[in-house]
Amino acid sequence: MSDLFQQESPLVQIEFSEPKGAAPRIEEKPFNGYLNLRGRSDHTGFIAGVLKVLGVEAPTEANTVIDAGDNRIYWFGPDEWLIVTKPGQQTRVRNDLLAAFAGVFSSVVDNSSGLTTIHVTGDNAAALIATDCPLDLHPREFKPGQCAQTRLAKAGMTISPLADGSGFELIIRRSFADYLLLWLQDAAIAFE
Amino acid sequence: MFLIECPWCGLRDETEFSCAGEAHIARPLETEKLSDEEWADYLFMRSNPKGAHREQWLHAAGCRRYFNALRDTVTYKISATYKIGETPPSEGKK
Ligand SMILES: [Zn+2]
Numbered sequence: 234m235s236d237l238f239q240q241e242s243p244l245v246q247i248e249f250s251e252p253k254g255a256a257p258r259i260e261e262k263p264f265n266g267y268l269n270l271r272g273r274s275d276h277t278g279f280i281a282g283v284l285k286v287l288g289v290e291a292p293t294e295a296n297t298v299i300d301a302g303d304n305r306i307y308w309f310g311p312d313e314w315l316i317v318t319k320p321g322q323q324t325r326v327r328n329d330l331l332a333a334f335a336g337v338f339s340s341v342v343d344n345s346s347g348l349t350t351i352h353v354t355g356d357n358a359a360a361l362i363a364t365d366c367p368l369d370l371h372p373r374e375f376k377p378g379q380c381a382q383t384r385l386a387k388a389g390m391t392i393s394p395l396a397d398g399s400g401f402e403l404i405i406r407r408s409f410a411d412y413l414l415l416w417l418q419d420a421a422i423a424f425e
Numbered sequence: 426m427f428l429i430e431c432p433w434c435g436l437r438d439e440t441e442f443s444c445a446g447e448a449h450i451a452r453p454l455e456t457e458k459l460s461d462e463e464w465a466d467y468l469f470m471r472s473n474p475k476g477a478h479r480e481q482w483l484h485a486a487g488c489r490r491y492f493n494a495l496r497d498t499v500t501y502k503i504s505a506t507y508k509i510g511e512t513p514p515s516e517g518k519k
Contacts, residue, residue, distance in 0.1 A: 295433045295435075295488070296433075296434055296488075309488065309489075310433070310489060310490055311433065311488075313488075313489075367426070367437070367438030367440060367441065368438075381434070381487070382486065382487045382488060382489075383437070383438075383441060383486060383487060384440065384486045389486055
């Protein structure tokens with residue numbers, strides 16, 4: 234692909250360095266696809282469309298996330314989900330969903346350039362996030378398979394524990410990405 | 426920390442929520458037949474009670490759903506929350 238169309242992360246100007254001392258590791262997982270999916274979870278055509286394209290039904294249990302092959306589906310509301318695809322897959326998944334939903338009350342919106350993913354890992358990952366996040370991050374309350382939309386340092390985010398228990402995945406808006414990364418790196422100094 | 430129970434997400438910090446005024450105000454049908462007084466009453470007039478109050482709340486930083494809450498306007502205690510379309514708990518009926 235030509236350099237003219239080179240994709241640039243909203244965090245391109247942030248320097249990610251090796252964590253010092255007991256500070257958690259903070260890294261970006263850039264360029265995933267993000268599709269906002271809306272529809273009625275009790276409508277057979279909607280359920281069938283999701284099943285056909287993603288191989289699973291959209292989760293109806295509040296604040297849960299499921300793996301669907303290469304994709305992940307986050308519960309965002311009783312009629313709203315976020316589908317995270319591998320980089321570059323979003324247009325195909327979106328088109329497949331739109332085709333499967335022909336005549337079905339639904340919407341699929343590509344929000345890929347609006348969001349990015351951060352991983353915070355290490356022993357103090359929860360402590361670092363809890364510096365300014367009101368959610369209970371204790372593994373007794375918040376386990377892999379769960380997700381939550383809440384706030385980090387006053388900015389909206391979607392958080393879920395990583396499957397291997399090493400830390401958390403944060404999905405943040407690109408317009409807050411620079412602020413949140415600078416905030417995280419600053420808050421991490423306390424753990425060095 | 427003051428917690429509010431979203432009917433979808435469970436107990437969450439109050440900073441995730443915003444209040445959206447009195448609940449259970451039905452929009453009148455055939456609004457074109459209303460007098461100015463009736464229309465103004467629907468738009469602007471609220472009961473503003475001292476004590477139990479049925480309110481709409483929005484889980485703004487969470488699932489972004491509106492729901493109803495039964496809140497005491499004196500103590501701020503929220504005794505129940507319930508989904509839009511559900512009947513309010515009997516305690517709130519006056
Ligand atoms: Zn909620």
